[in-house]
Amino acid sequence: MPTTPYVTAAEFAAHPTYLALDNLRQDNADPDAQTAALTNILLMASAWADSECNQPLGAHVVTRTQRARCDRDGNLQLIANRFPVLWVAAASYGPRPADLANVPDVTAAWIEEQRLALVPVGGARTMSGLGHYVRWTFVAGRVATLVDEDADEAAMAITVADPTGIQPGEAYRLWEPGVEETVTVADDYIPAAAGPAPQPTEIPLAAPTLHAHGEGYSFTGMTSDLRLAIVSYAASLLMRPDTAAEDEYPDNNASSTRSKDSRPTGLGLVKEARRILMSETVVG
Structure with missing residues (x-):
């Protein structure tokens, strides 16, 4: 089970789902509490994708x-x-x-x-x-980690929380909203030894970054479609209908996020997420 979601809360919020995300916890108006609730949903969506594929998607x-x-x-x-x-x-x-x-x-x-x-x-x-x-x-699997330290514009290295799977000469995507970019690892990078307890590692780059980057955003080798599958399933969890009669998610309480959304239930998003995973040929 992933310990961090494959798509962060900030990255999900930047995706055009048009869902209200400021009342996920009705008992706590603290923005950090709302972010934590969304992160939990994204963790569930990431674990669901792993389960659908019979393996972890992350490296x-x-x-x-x-x-x-x-x-x-x-x-x-x-x-x-x-x-x-x-x-x-x-x-x-x-x-x-x-x-x-x-x-x-x-x-x-x-x-x-x-x-x-x-x-x-x-x-x-x-x-x-x-x-x-x-x-x-x-x-x-595919590289799925987070930037572990802030990096200035034109940085020649990015420190990541988990270097597992990162290879010299390969391109990876930084998904920080508004400053997304693709970076390539330097050819002289020596991959970290495979082990159960990865440590934050500085990854040298073949060319300087175009933007400054903050910690906590995705550094990933996952395709855009795989990330879309995570977003789609997470959105489906947030679109649970108001009444049990309409519910593809049995025994669910009403969702204030869904109550203000005019779209149908989220079952179509679940089907689309599953189709993406199948098309990526990652199902074992």
């Missing part, structure tokens, strides 16, 4: 054990259970689970169709067609 570390064979070129043929595979972090293999040898260098692994990893191993153990027990670790 994450996976360790898998499986049986695999080597091809005639001495490559272990490893099929991932998460999508897309960004890179292989480690691998070990052998004739028995208790007799695994580490692959000394996995940087030459070839990723094919974003699911198949060909890991060159060489050596006497790699007879073509021979089955092996394999334990391997890889990074999958």
Whole structure:
């Protein structure tokens, strides 16, 4: 389950949903309380998208054990259970689970169709067609993190809260409303080691930013369509109808956000969000 939403409250508010967002908590007029309520809804929408796709959409570390064979070129043929595979972090293999040898260098692994990893191993153990027990670790999903420190205009680096999945030479989007832009990571950036507790990391850029940026906004490799799926589902939660007779969300109380909106119920937005996830071919 994501601990931060794939779309922030400020980014959702900037999207043209035309929904009233200032009375999500009727017992607390504090703007921070309204933002917190919207963030919770966006977290639910992000978790829903993960559930629909049977995997986290954000970049994450996976360790898998499986049986695999080597091809005639001495490559272990490893099929991932998460999508897309960004890179292989480690691998070990052998004739028995208790007799695994580490692959000394996995940087030459070839990723094919974003699911198949060909890991060159060489050596006497790699007879073509021979089955092996394999334990391997890889990074999958799409970068989805937040800017962790303010950055000036023309900055040559951006500090992010979680560097998982960020790769040299790749382009990512900064979604701060009003100053959105795409940045490219410098070719000499060395990706952070895959691990369970990522730390804030400064990411060098290939070119300076066009704008100054504040902390707390998205730095992401997710497509615009995937973000739209999150926005659509979150909007559907805010458009729950006023009466149980009309409700696709059973046993729901009336929503003041929905009561001032003339549009139909949010079921169409749910269908559209699901269609986007299917079209992105991320459903496992």
